[in-house]
Amino acid sequence: MTSMTSVSAAAPALPRKPRKSKAGWNLLGLFVFLTAGFPVYWMLNTAIKPAKDAIDPDPSLLPTGFTLDNFRRALNIADFWGPVGRSLIVSLTVVVIGIIVGMLAALAISRFAFRGRKIVIVGILAVQMVPLVAMIIPVFLLLNDLGQYDRLTGLIITYLTFILPFTVWTLRGFIVNIPKELEEAAMVDGCSRTTAFLRVVFPLLAPGLVATSVYGFIQAWNEYLYALMLMSQKNQTATVWLGNFTTKHGTEYAPMMAGSTMMAVPIVVLFLLVQRKMAAGLTAGAVKG
């Protein structure tokens, strides 16, 4: 609220003396920067400081030293590479299936006019809105019946519930933005529909495919609830692995932050790479609507 009033107070002066008011805005920006970034900073800070400094009741805001001990401890507290491997298998398989099946479906709803198309679109959109948590009970029972409880295949099947609709919808957005005329021109020049797609649409779609895959991968990787519910302790995935730092004797915070860092950094980097593309795809048509 306070910044709202300062907006109205300072903005009229903007055209006359831009230099001075910029400084004020930058100060406010600095505040936002520090507040929003603090949790990430504190995670990194705790991860690299000696564990005994982490349990100082009057902690120093600046790094007190540099050590990799916390990371070593994090790797030893419970099997780390097993969960990471399982998460990788699940996420990659889900993404591959999702992209192949999703691309076919996205093509159908964006390049063909057919009866029932609207219903399919509404359906794909609607199923994305069903809260995952609401589905956990029947999914658990389904996998139980299929004998897929505590199996990676069961988890893969389950993850398709949210990755597939998301992939179809996002790819649809990317395909719609490729002019139909390009394909038509190729077809006039003698390409079949399939070759027109492979030679014209596919290369243009490739960046969108990559972005959607990476994004889908991140979502699958980050999933927690199903991974926790459907897998036993010995088959846990990476997100559930983070829970190992809390035992009945308490929580080992410094190694836990080291573990968090190991989990977060690769994902954040991947996310930084594709974020712009995804955000653009999402909002491309938003304002003209």
Next chain:
Amino acid sequence: MTAADTTTPAKLPPSTRQAPPSPQTGGPDTPRRKRTAKGAAAIPWALLAPCLLILALVLGYPLVRLVTLSFQKFGQSQLWGFQPAESVGFDNFSTVLGDSEFWDVVVRTIVFAVGCVVFTMVIGMLIALLLQRVSGWMKTLINIVLVASWGMPIIVATTVFKWLFDSDYGIINALLSKLPGVEMIGHNWFASGPQGLAVIMLLVVWGAVPFVVITLGAGLTQVPKELEEAARLDGAGAWGVFRYVTLPILKPIIVMLTTLSVIWDMGVFPQVFVMRGGHPEAEFQLLTTYSYDKAFMINDYAQGSAIALLTVLLLLGVIGVYMRQMLKIGDVE
């Protein structure tokens, strides 16, 4: 459904309307346009088939099961197959709806979700506006931080917040204690429900603001400068420009973001679950954790399903608004 009807009725090629899927039509001398429309009728369904099949198995079946379950008696003995699941009509619903604890949870969930959505949207809008006014380098810095916090896995973010708000060694307590007259060392944020949920709300908002800022920021760049200037010449202050120029133009994005946030924030689960070490106390229960508890702690899967179903019903209106907006935006050409 209605949205699709209103946005696209006349745009389908007329030929597809009367043509049922019949691949044998379309000889070599029919006009090309008509042939693609008719002969291709089977192709889109063939392309869609794998997707629809998978969704029917992994999503359709559980959805149906969710509904039937909530009308059955289904506990441990039915799970192991010792007893068949018998239908009990609306018993589960009357048990749930007659439980005053359920209504407490509903109210708590709504207050929590509304709080999250309002803070997310207001803070997101303020930061998006601020980003237009700061220098380029500051904008880059803030954007990096926002994307980093957006990309943080929820589970990691929750773990980090747990550490920030730790009662003995948490930095937040240490920092607050530096303020004159405040003694917070050892303060347990999770001793009471409202305070603990406020921390969880902060966590949710922190994670949700970046998406709002970046989406609104993209929208703000498309607000025509001339319109703002014209309004300013007509005597509008900064607030007037925002209220009568910026806000109406951004309205579709805002509706979309708000409805999405409501859906997401009503579905908050891991944050509460992990913060409370897997066993949220009664004061921390939201609809999602409550349903989970009933199903997997008390082993009453039917009642858990009934609660989940009621949650979905509660969201239905919001989902409707979201879909309308998406279909309007999503140029169902």
